Amino acid sequence: MKKKKIFLLFITVFLLSMFACGEAEDEDTETEALEPSPLPVTAVTALVDTLYEVVDATGRVSSARIQQLTAQVQGEVTQAPEYEGAIISEGDVLFCISSGEENSQLSSALSEFRNAEMLYEFECDNYRGELTSEITDMLKQTTGYYTAQAALARAQTQYGNTVIRAGFDGIISEITTREGLMVYPGASLGEVIDPQSLQVEINLDERNLADCSKGQKVYISFPSLGDTTYTGVVESVAPVVNSTTRSGRVIIDFPFIDNLRAGATARVEIVTDVFPEVLIIPEVCVLIRDGRDMVFTVTDDHADWRYVTLGAKGRGYVAVTDGVSNGETVITSGHYSLAHDAPVAVVQ
Numbered sequence: 549m550k551k552k553k554i555f556l557l558f559i560t561v562f563l564l565s566m567f568a569c570g571e572a573e574d575e576d577t578e579t580e581a582l583e584p585s586p587l588p589v590t591a592v593t594a595l596v597d598t599l600y601e602v603v604d605a606t607g608r609v610s611s612a613r614i615q616q617l618t619a620q621v622q623g624e625v626t627q628a629p630e631y632e633g634a635i636i637s638e639g640d641v642l643f644c645i646s647s648g649e650e651n652s653q654l655s656s657a658l659s660e661f662r663n664a665e666m667l668y669e670f671e672c673d674n675y676r677g678e679l680t681s682e683i684t685d686m687l688k689q690t691t692g693y694y695t696a697q698a699a700l701a702r703a704q705t706q707y708g709n710t711v712i713r714a715g716f717d718g719i720i721s722e723i724t725t726r727e728g729l730m731v732y733p734g735a736s737l738g739e740v741i742d743p744q745s746l747q748v749e750i751n752l753d754e755r756n757l758a759d760c761s762k763g764q765k766v767y768i769s770f771p772s773l774g775d776t777t778y779t780g781v782v783e784s785v786a787p788v789v790n791s792t793t794r795s796g797r798v799i800i801d802f803p804f805i806d807n808l809r810a811g812a813t814a815r816v817e818i819v820t821d822v823f824p825e826v827l828i829i830p831e832v833c834v835l836i837r838d839g840r841d842m843v844f845t846v847t848d849d850h851a852d853w854r855y856v857t858l859g860a861k862g863r864g865y866v867a868v869t870d871g872v873s874n875g876e877t878v879i880t881s882g883h884y885s886l887a888h889d890a891p892v893a894v895v896q
Contacts, residue, residue, distance in 0.1 A: 586893035589882035591846055592833075594872050598824045601862040602767070602817035603759055607750030607800075609770070609812040613742035615715045619731040621645055623710065628727050629738065634720045636740065642720070643712040643737050664696035718742040721810065741810055747783065748800040748814045754789045757796045759820040761785060766800050767817040767863070770808060775815075778802055782818060823860050826867040833878045834858065834866060844886055846877040846894060853888035 627644035629636075636642065668691040672679060675687070688694050722739040725731055748768060752760065764782040769775045780802030789796050800816060833843045834856070841858055844851045856871030872878060877894070879886070886892070 584891060586849065586891040587851075587882060587886065588895045589844075589846075589851075589879045589886075589892045590896070591877045591879045591894045592830060594827055594829050594868065594874060594876050594878050596825055596827050596874050598822060599826050599828050599860055599862055599865055599867050600817075600819045601821040601823065601860050602819055603752065603756045605750040605752055605756070605798075605816050605818070607748050607814050607816060609746055609808060609810050609814055610749050611718075611721075611741035611743065611810050612745040612747050613716060613718070615718075615740040617642060617712050617737040617739060619643075619645060619712075619735040619737055620733055621710055622732050623730070625725055625727050625729050625731055625737075628725060629720045629723055632720050632723055636714045636718060636720060638714055638716050640714045641711055642714055642740070643725075645710045645712075645731060658700060660692075661696040661700040664692045667691040668693045712737060714740055716740070716742060743810070744804060746802075746804070746808060746810060748780070748802070748816060750798050750800070750814075750816060751793070751795045752798055754794050754796065757785065757789065757798070760798055760818055765819045766802075767819070768800065768802060769815045770805075770812055771815070772812045773805070773808060778805065780816075817863060819862075821860065821862075823867060826859065827869075827872065827874055828865045828867055829872065829878050830880055831861060831864055831866045832880050833883075835883065843872060844879040844883045845872065846879060846892060849891060849893070851879065851883070851886045851888060851890045851892050 623645040625643060626646045627641065629642055668687055671687045671691055672684065675683065677683070718740045720738060721741040724736045724738055731737065760782055762782055762784060766780045766782060768778045768780050770778075780800045783799040783801040785798050786796030798818070800814075800818075829843070834841050835843065837853075840855050842853060842855045845854055846852070854871045857869045859867030859869050861867065879892070879894075882892075
């Protein structure tokens with residue numbers, strides 16, 4: 549009987565031990581299930597480099613050489629360029645305007661000049677005495693030679709206004725009239741630009757305008773060319789602020805770029821200050837918590853909350869004067885909902 553009790557006691561202890569082990573395994577499994585998975589983030593290394601403080605603006609491409617083609621006389625357009633974009637050379641006839649009045653005035657003036665010229669020659673041939681310069685000048689006046697000559701010059705000028713020529717090598721950028729149409733003095737006929745002399749025009753607020761000056765370096769990108777970054781210089785800064793818009797125009801010069809067209813959008817960054825040898829990180833790293841600037845660094849695969857002190861910023865980067873050290877890994881994305889010491893995995 550005593551042995552039977554001992555056996556039952558042994559069985560009870562064994563069952564209790566097995567039950568306790570099962571509970572411990574369940575608790576371990578639950579603990580493992582509650583451990584959060586690492587959050588994917590991207591990151592960069594904080595480095596010492598040169599920071600460029602800039603003024604950002606958006607403008608448009610224009611040509612430094614533009615010829616506005618305008619009618620000087622009334623008449624019918626008898627010649628006009630066939631299409632916009634046509635390549636032309638200096639002196640090429642672009643528009644002809646038929647004007648009966650100018651033709652009549654030129655014919656009349658030419659006839660009067662020839663009559664005055666013949667009378668002057670007749671007086672010279674029959675003059676008795678020495679033909680000095682004073683005498684020939686007097687004869688030109690008395691015969692009406694000078695008057696007819698001036699009238700002919702005016703008529704030729706008026707007649708010449710019926711022909712519009714290119715003032716330089718370039719392309720036809722705009723045509724506003726066609727052959728067969730009637731035009732009047734002052735009417736727009738078209739426009740010629742020089743595609744080899746392109747520039748960027750921007751309008752800056754008066755506060756930013758004060759930071760700009762001729763010769764400053766400029767970073768330029770053109771969406772039409774895939775946002776490749778080019779460099780240029782500030783060519784001119786408006787000396788007067790527009791009283792209505794409170795802004796001023798800035799002209800930026802740059803080397804010739806293939807396939808760039810006048811009118812294209814340009815994004816510019818004018819370098820207003822340079823800070824060499826400063827610790828920089830991308831601006832996207834910086835968050836604001838409790839009204840203070842902070843970033844997350846990566847330490848032992850965990851997010852490390854850091855309050856930081858920032859300096860100058862420009863071109864997407866900001867200088868850090870305190871809170872991050874050179875060479876540390878700083879999170880750039882996936883950090884908006886992070887908590888301190890959360891497990892993270894840096895991905896490319």
